[in-house]
Amino acid sequence: MHSLASYERTRGVAMTSALDRLSLNQATVNKLTVAEAVDLCVRHDIPAIGLWREHVADAGLESAAAAVRAAGLHVSSLCRGGFFTPADPAARKAALEDNKAAIAEAAALGTDTLVLVSGGLVPGNRDIALARRLIADAIADLVPVAQAHGVRLAIEALHPMFAADRCVITRLGEALDLALTFPADAVGVVVDTYHVWWDAALLADIARAGERIVSYQVCDWILPLPANTLLGRGHVGDGHIDFPPITAAVAAAGYAGYIEVEIFNEAIWNTPADETAKKLRTTFPQAF
Amino acid sequence: MHSLASYERTRGVAMTSALDRLSLNQATVNKLTVAEAVDLCVRHDIPAIGLWREHVADAGLESAAAAVRAAGLHVSSLCRGGFFTPADPAARKAALEDNKAAIAEAAALGTDTLVLVSGGLVPGNRDIALARRLIADAIADLVPVAQAHGVRLAIEALHPMFAADRCVITRLGEALDLALTFPADAVGVVVDTYHVWWDAALLADIARAGERIVSYQVCDWILPLPANTLLGRGHVGDGHIDFPPITAAVAAAGYAGYIEVEIFNEAIWNTPADETAKKLRTTFPQAF
Numbered sequence: 001m002h003s004l005a006s007y008e009r010t011r012g013v014a015m016t017s018a019l020d021r022l023s024l025n026q027a028t029v030n031k032l033t034v035a036e037a038v039d040l041c042v043r044h045d046i047p048a049i050g051l052w053r054e055h056v057a058d059a060g061l062e063s064a065a066a067a068v069r070a071a072g073l074h075v076s077s078l079c080r081g082g083f084f085t086p087a088d089p090a091a092r093k094a095a096l097e098d099n100k101a102a103i104a105e106a107a108a109l110g111t112d113t114l115v116l117v118s119g120g121l122v123p124g125n126r127d128i129a130l131a132r133r134l135i136a137d138a139i140a141d142l143v144p145v146a147q148a149h150g151v152r153l154a155i156e157a158l159h160p161m162f163a164a165d166r167c168v169i170t171r172l173g174e175a176l177d178l179a180l181t182f183p184a185d186a187v188g189v190v191v192d193t194y195h196v197w198w199d200a201a202l203l204a205d206i207a208r209a210g211e212r213i214v215s216y217q218v219c220d221w222i223l224p225l226p227a228n229t230l231l232g233r234g235h236v237g238d239g240h241i242d243f244p245p246i247t248a249a250v251a252a253a254g255y256a257g258y259i260e261v262e263i264f265n266e267a268i269w270n271t272p273a274d275e276t277a278k279k280l281r282t283t284f285p286q287a288f
Numbered sequence: 289m290h291s292l293a294s295y296e297r298t299r300g301v302a303m304t305s306a307l308d309r310l311s312l313n314q315a316t317v318n319k320l321t322v323a324e325a326v327d328l329c330v331r332h333d334i335p336a337i338g339l340w341r342e343h344v345a346d347a348g349l350e351s352a353a354a355a356v357r358a359a360g361l362h363v364s365s366l367c368r369g370g371f372f373t374p375a376d377p378a379a380r381k382a383a384l385e386d387n388k389a390a391i392a393e394a395a396a397l398g399t400d401t402l403v404l405v406s407g408g409l410v411p412g413n414r415d416i417a418l419a420r421r422l423i424a425d426a427i428a429d430l431v432p433v434a435q436a437h438g439v440r441l442a443i444e445a446l447h448p449m450f451a452a453d454r455c456v457i458t459r460l461g462e463a464l465d466l467a468l469t470f471p472a473d474a475v476g477v478v479v480d481t482y483h484v485w486w487d488a489a490l491l492a493d494i495a496r497a498g499e500r501i502v503s504y505q506v507c508d509w510i511l512p513l514p515a516n517t518l519l520g521r522g523h524v525g526d527g528h529i530d531f532p533p534i535t536a537a538v539a540a541a542g543y544a545g546y547i548e549v550e551i552f553n554e555a556i557w558n559t560p561a562d563e564t565a566k567k568l569r570t571t572f573p574q575a576f
Contacts, residue, residue, distance in 0.1 A: 121528055126529065126530035128485075128486070128530060160449070160486040161447070163485075163486035164486075164527075164528040165511055168486070169488075170486050170487065170488070171487075197451075198416070198448040198451035198452075198456070199448070199458065199459075200459070200462045221452055223452060223453055225449065225513070225517055227512075227515050229513055239452075240409055240414055241414065242415055242416060
């Protein structure tokens with residue numbers, strides 16, 4: 001199965017309304033199992049889902065794949081591979097093997113997109129260029145595996161506040177420059193508004209990315225940041241991000257696939273999932 | 289009085305040791321008055337100080353200027369002007385007038401460098417390009433005033449986590465592109481390791497900045513971020529930043545002036561200032 005973007009490119013079919021492009025990233029309803037998240041999408045007419053490996057493992061790969069297939073849901077991406085920068089060579093080798101497994105899981109789940117959070121500084125080493133080289137080398141090793149499975153590795157730039165501990169790739173332009181060193185059928189980039197909205201070069205980099213954009217994720221930048229900075233994201237419209245110009249640029253670059261709403265937020269996790277799903281359907285059109 | 293950088297360029301005098309270039313930014317000992325901070329520098333053989341307007345106002349401008357002069361201290365910069373992005377035109381006009389006053393204060397204090405924190409999104413408006421245009425317009429208005437006083441406006445890129453509420457200029461390259469639209473005797477850039485260390489283009493942008501670098505500030509990126517993200521900075525060597533390549537790039541670009549240690553950190557503010565000064569003298573050489 002391929003993403004709707006490739007389907008559309010092949011068949012010339014256009015989607016008719018914003019909500020037809022909504023995908024629920026499972027992180028938004030992090031307390032739900034795969035089966036529960038799938039049911040939620042069905043109940044609220046959400047046509048696609050972005051799955052997380054931990055939840056898929058809890059459900060069992062075949063069972064998770066069967067659940068989304070039976071529901072007729074598209075799987076817009078699998079989150080996530082990456083974390084290529086352990087200090088210990090054996091740990092780096094293990095990370096590589098784990099990423100190969102993730103590629104196979106993505107294919108089994110019917111998605112052609114595996115999101116990569118590439119990793120922070122090598123522990124005990126402040127050389128950020130070294131971390132970047134390890135990431136490039138790891139992706140190079142994964143390219144043939146990705147191609148064999150028909151899965152694209154989607155390099156995600158994370159907000160610079162996560163550079164030390166999660167991802168040294170901090171700008172869309174940087175992710176793109178790395179992706180461009182590999183074949184387009186194997187490596188692309190994610191545009192996640194939360195991580196890149198502040199960048200003066202964003203719109204130019206989106207235009208430059210073109211078909212390399214394989215995933216578009218939205219959520220809002222809200223203040224103040226919480227103590228756990230991983231969980232500070234908001235619903236579209238609740239924060240400071242100007243979505244329409246970014247969404248328009250992504251569309252102009254040729255991306256016509258699903259748009260995942262991915263919100264890490266403790267308060268939203270503690271909200272009944274049906275309320276969250278309703279809110280997504282209300283707020284999502286504001287991203288256009 | 290001009291900065292040591294200009295003095296050195298004029299006279300061909302080179303400083304002999306790292307500690308000769310140390311400047312105490314007053315924010316590092318935020319609970320001290322100007323007189324107390326000046327005495328601290330004298331006691332610990334710190335040759336320069338970066339002053340803050342609030343503290344200068346508390347001391348009285350003439351009294352503060354007399355204190356640093358009597359102590360034989362160089363004033364490496366005045367912090368800070370900026371905040372050009374209020375929604376209300378009258379408030380923007382008031383910000384401009386306040387910045388003109390800051391330029392005059394810098395000159396009176398014997399420094400040729402006024403650091404600018406340019407301002408976040410216009411309140412109630414998510415258009416980040418609008419905020420950037422207001423900043424460019426404000427700096428254009430200030431250029432003749434800066435030139436008349438022999439003061440350079442030092443545009444500081446702040447970490448993107450402050451883009452919404454403090455400064456939409458988030459990368460050294462962006463600050464530089466803006467500075468380059470104005471005369472070099474009036475507008476330059478600050479390189480502050482805390483804000484820009486994560487940027488893959490950093491070393492290239494430093495090289496490109498050349499003589500536009502008018503201030504170099506150091507402190508370290510430590511984790512976890514505190515609840516108040518403004519106060520999460522660490523002593524050089526306590527965190528994740530690889531200083532020597534950055535310091536070498538700044539030197540290669542031609543900057544030979546003082547290097548300010550500017551650490552916003554509640555725990556450090558609560559440490560006896562003499563301990564902090566001793567620690568600065570111990571840690572500062574690790575930036576080279």
